[in-house]
Amino acid sequence: MRFTSQTSLDGVTEQSFVLGEIPGVLWTPEGADGARPLILMGHGGGQHKKAPGIVARAHHFVTEGGFAVVAVDAPNHGDRPRSEEFARVAAELRAGVVAGEDVGAQLATMHTLLAGQAVPEWQAVLTAVQELDHVGGGPVGYFGMSMGCALGIPLIAAEPRVRAAVVGLLGVQGLAETAARVTVPVQFLLQWDDERVPRDQGLALFDALTSADKTLHANPGKHGEIPEFETGSSLRFFTRHLG
């Protein structure tokens, strides 16, 4: 793990790093020392590790909760090269969208392709970040919406170190069996008027989670319109389960 830059702003230290091929960012309280809860934060499709929503949420979790937050560029996203296979699947997906088709199956194919690489990457990042003195071996949570949920659910199902998750903005297609292996507490966000995820598909993904402790928060609005108060609610959820 190699750090490439460090800045501090409003009590939050931001460290950019590279782990093998993976570019990432770590946010911690300025002057942090010792172990603390860590949130792995997965970005949405076409976005990257420093998308505005990621940065804002990370700052909130660090300043209000004293958490560490780490984000990485997902495979074929952000600063990373695009593979030929990804380019082909992405082109098919775009063509389907332009043609007004139901692209649920193509989206699931895309997510499965990316998850196969993203899950072991997250596991390596988790191990490396927890070796740092100012992060340490505290409890771990995962936050990810949309594609961040599609890559997060396979991670949570596979990785026992992740003890709680906030996910959502995704339907069940291609994920039912994986979701059934999720048993940790989950807060699931659903947008009632989501133009990309049919409502019944989102409700079915929440239903498919085996977790005894799961809670669904649904709000009016489109895919990108999660209300701001859910950021505080996510932090309280993580504090309840990781604090």
Next chain:
Amino acid sequence: MRFTSQTSLDGVTEQSFVLGEIPGVLWTPEGADGARPLILMGHGGGQHKKAPGIVARAHHFVTEGGFAVVAVDAPNHGDRPRSEEFARVAAELRAGVVAGEDVGAQLATMHTLLAGQAVPEWQAVLTAVQELDHVGGGPVGYFGMSMGCALGIPLIAAEPRVRAAVVGLLGVQGLAETAARVTVPVQFLLQWDDERVPRDQGLALFDALTSADKTLHANPGKHGEIPEFETGSSLRFFTRHLG
């Protein structure tokens, strides 16, 4: 309005009162003086103004939020006499339950019967309570689950003084048109495995609310098994909208 008793416990003053035919209880912070937000709290079917869930939630709202909370016995409930018409409708409802029938229509009939009396009663109680120095004319919210939701939605639709509500554990049957007249912020609680309210009926009632600011919280478990953390979430919702 006539007070019949007053006690204080753990920083909460509880005053029993009678307003005309209506027996009620008012909870305020011990030594309270001046205006504060007021929550009208409606109990469930077969319950009463001092059911354990009502008392526990009232104490939480008073001690953690500085709110005033008032509960009354709904018509034909608690210390109040049962009318012949109520006894007949209740007997039909019980017979349907025993016979294993779908009692949705009978339940809606029962709720409509009670709401016609409960709505003007709540309005009179609200007026009387807000004339007290230690309650005053602050913002008003409504909390009610199950029958408390069935009587609350007509109240909220009719009464502009109620500015936010937490309701739930009820289906849309008989309430769609009334719910469409609700425009204030609503937090709606739904139990994912509710043995009394079909899931799609509960989701349809949330959907029927016109409120631009509405949020659905769904949790696993049966009708009576709302998780304890929702009490804190309800208080934060009221604080956000009435504070």
